Amino acid sequence: MTTTPARQDPPRWLDDDEMAAWLPFIRVVSLLPQALDRQLREEVGVSHTYYQVMALLSAQSDRTATMGDLARLTTTSPSRLSHAVTSLEQRGWLRRSPCPTDRRVQYVSLTDEGYGVLEAVAPTHVAEVRRKVFDRLTREQVRQLRSIGSSLLEALDDSITTEPTS
Amino acid sequence: MTTTPARQDPPRWLDDDEMAAWLPFIRVVSLLPQALDRQLREEVGVSHTYYQVMALLSAQSDRTATMGDLARLTTTSPSRLSHAVTSLEQRGWLRRSPCPTDRRVQYVSLTDEGYGVLEAVAPTHVAEVRRKVFDRLTREQVRQLRSIGSSLLEALDDSITTEPTS
Numbered sequence: 001m002t003t004t005p006a007r008q009d010p011p012r013w014l015d016d017d018e019m020a021a022w023l024p025f026i027r028v029v030s031l032l033p034q035a036l037d038r039q040l041r042e043e044v045g046v047s048h049t050y051y052q053v054m055a056l057l058s059a060q061s062d063r064t065a066t067m068g069d070l071a072r073l074t075t076t077s078p079s080r081l082s083h084a085v086t087s088l089e090q091r092g093w094l095r096r097s098p099c100p101t102d103r104r105v106q107y108v109s110l111t112d113e114g115y116g117v118l119e120a121v122a123p124t125h126v127a128e129v130r131r132k133v134f135d136r137l138t139r140e141q142v143r144q145l146r147s148i149g150s151s152l153l154e155a156l157d158d159s160i161t162t163e164p165t166s
Numbered sequence: 167m168t169t170t171p172a173r174q175d176p177p178r179w180l181d182d183d184e185m186a187a188w189l190p191f192i193r194v195v196s197l198l199p200q201a202l203d204r205q206l207r208e209e210v211g212v213s214h215t216y217y218q219v220m221a222l223l224s225a226q227s228d229r230t231a232t233m234g235d236l237a238r239l240t241t242t243s244p245s246r247l248s249h250a251v252t253s254l255e256q257r258g259w260l261r262r263s264p265c266p267t268d269r270r271v272q273y274v275s276l277t278d279e280g281y282g283v284l285e286a287v288a289p290t291h292v293a294e295v296r297r298k299v300f301d302r303l304t305r306e307q308v309r310q311l312r313s314i315g316s317s318l319l320e321a322l323d324d325s326i327t328t329e330p331t332s
Contacts, residue, residue, distance in 0.1 A: 011288070011289035011292055011293065012292070012293070012296060013292055014292060014295070014300070017305070017308055017309065017312070018300050018308055020312050021309070021311045021312035021315060022295065022299070022300075024312065024316045024319045025299075025311055025312075025315040027241055027315075027319055027322070028195075028315050028318045028319055028322060029194075030199070030241045030242075031241050031319070031322040031323075032195055032318070033195060034241075034243075035322055075193055075196045075197050075200075076196075077200075122177070123177035126177055126178070126179060126180060127177065127178070129180070129188070130178060131321065132318070132322060133191075133318060133321075134180070134184050135321075136317040136318055136320070136321050137314060137318075139183070141310070141313070141314050141317070142184060142187045143183065143187070144307070144310040144314065145187045145191055145314055146183070146186050146187035146190065146191075147307070148303060148307050148310065148311055148314075149187060149190035149191040149194050151303060151307070152190075152194045152198070152298070152299060152302055153190045153193055153194055153197070154302065155297065155298050155299075155301075155302050156193070156194060156197040156198060156201055156298060157197075
């Protein structure tokens with residue numbers, strides 16, 4: 001039994017305001033990836049995670065990143081990322097290559113074919129993001145969401161900086 | 167090739183404000199469940215989905231719900247929910263029973279042992295929710311998040327109402 005300070009203090013339960021924010025928010029956090037996933041699987045047969053990997057590579061110079069950078073950018077665990085990269089490589093959409101100067105480093109590149117897939121699917125994906133998110137929010141709420149998201153991300157990024165990436 | 171109206175219109179890409187909101191938000195959506203999951207797995211050896219199933223049952227009268235209600239409340243796919251319920255039943259934390267009047271309906275109840283587990287883990291879970299979310303937000307942002315979350319949930323709930331639950 002650990003005895004951290006958090007355990008010794010009496011629990012600070014969520015108050016009514018916090019619970020009224022938490023319940024819809026945690027449902028959104030659960031449902032949004034499912035909705036984006038469903039649309040992408042129907043459209044092009046890849047998950048949202050796979051789409052994110054390709055989209056992030058397309059924004060890198062030479063459409064190439066190290067596996068470590070890719071893990072950090074996509075917030076995907078090393079094992080899930082490795083699985084995604086292998087699957088996308090088998091389709092010919094990504095290509096792995098070793099770093100010539102450091103054998104521990106591996107590069108991943110988006111192929112021309114992969115870029116073509118991304119170009120074909122991006123319009124319907126962004127339309128789905130609009131339908132599920134931005135069409136529902138006022139301009140003011142978009143700015144609020146940016147600020148809230150950035151604040152939450154600080155706490156979450158802190159908690160993954162110690163995870164291994166390679 | 168389908169030809170929906172969305173495909174014929176030119177894509178409305180996200181503008182700078184929207185992208186500035188989207189990038190941190192989609193990372194939060196991806197990282198928050200991982201963080202909550204990690205804490206619960208370390209603490210009590212269950213995933214956040216399992217915790218949610220038990221927490222939702224604890225709030226029902228007689229701590230009992232039908233599988234259909236549970237699927238709707240937890241926003242979990244029928245197959246994942248069935249897997250979670252089976253696993254929690256094997257630990258003695260849930261109990262399934264048939265409805266005496268309708269053989270298609272199955273009840274799920276939280277056992278006293280399951281309730282005890284929930285009571286034991288809830289304080290550290292809520293502390294983690296505070297650390298990752300509410301400690302990072304002002305009161306005003308909590309109200310904004312409630313409003314934003316409720317708006318987004320409408321679009322997402324619409325999209326799952328046609329999914330089968332039993």
